[in-house]
Amino acid sequence: MTAGPRVVVHPDKQSLADAAAARLVTAVLDAQTRNPEAQVALTGGSMGSAIIASLARTPGRSAVDWSRVRVWWGDERYLPAGDADRNDTQNDEAGLSVLGLDPAKVHRVAGPEASASAEASADAYAQTIRQHGQKAWDVVLFGVGPDGHVASLFPHHPAQRQTDAIAVAVHDSPKPPPDRVSLTFECFERSHEVWFLVAGGDKAEAVAAALAPGADRWDVPAAGPRGTDATLWLVDTDAASALDRAALD
């Protein structure tokens, strides 16, 4: 069973990031009452860094035992460690280190300097998830591209159709860089909570398309992932502008 999408509209990008950060603190605390460790999958892009920056500033973060949080990425651009275009680098620059995570529990996707190919990196990441992952992610964060992509699962891209795998190599990505590693839809199915964080008018059509009844993930990947407990669309007013607001209230 999965939870149908629920939309929460915030006035602007900053208040969305701040509210999502506060929500994440609560979700992590809850997860740590269920299990020894909380499992969180981070995301890149504009909102992926915005939530980390807000988290690093929120006083409520001190309530969490961050040494009991295991951090993953839903996708990574297949670039060398430290490259400014990597999702983890952008999250680091936003303040990830301020949280006090245990570096051994921060699971980064290997880049070309540490793996023979994106395929080898995807296999190694899947292996690490098998070793350390619990039965399900507690929270998976997604940004959404203007084309409706999530993680590195793009519309009409064959990597979307990979089954029987936790992680997949993505080549010829329509958004640079061309080579990436992404977790699969199959893997994201094991999520308690899935949160889409979306700000900006350039994302409005993608948000409306993903939330349209009967939306197909092949056309709009963001229509795919759902949590077993919650599927939250945390959006700002601009990103919500193509939604039928009457239907949201």
Ligand SMILES: O=C1O[C@H](COP(=O)(O)O)[C@@H](O)[C@H](O)[C@H]1O
């Ligand atoms: O390439 C990617 O894009 C999305 C969204 O990025 P944005 O800058 O349009 O917000 C991101 O969530 C994803 O993780 C990433 O690799």
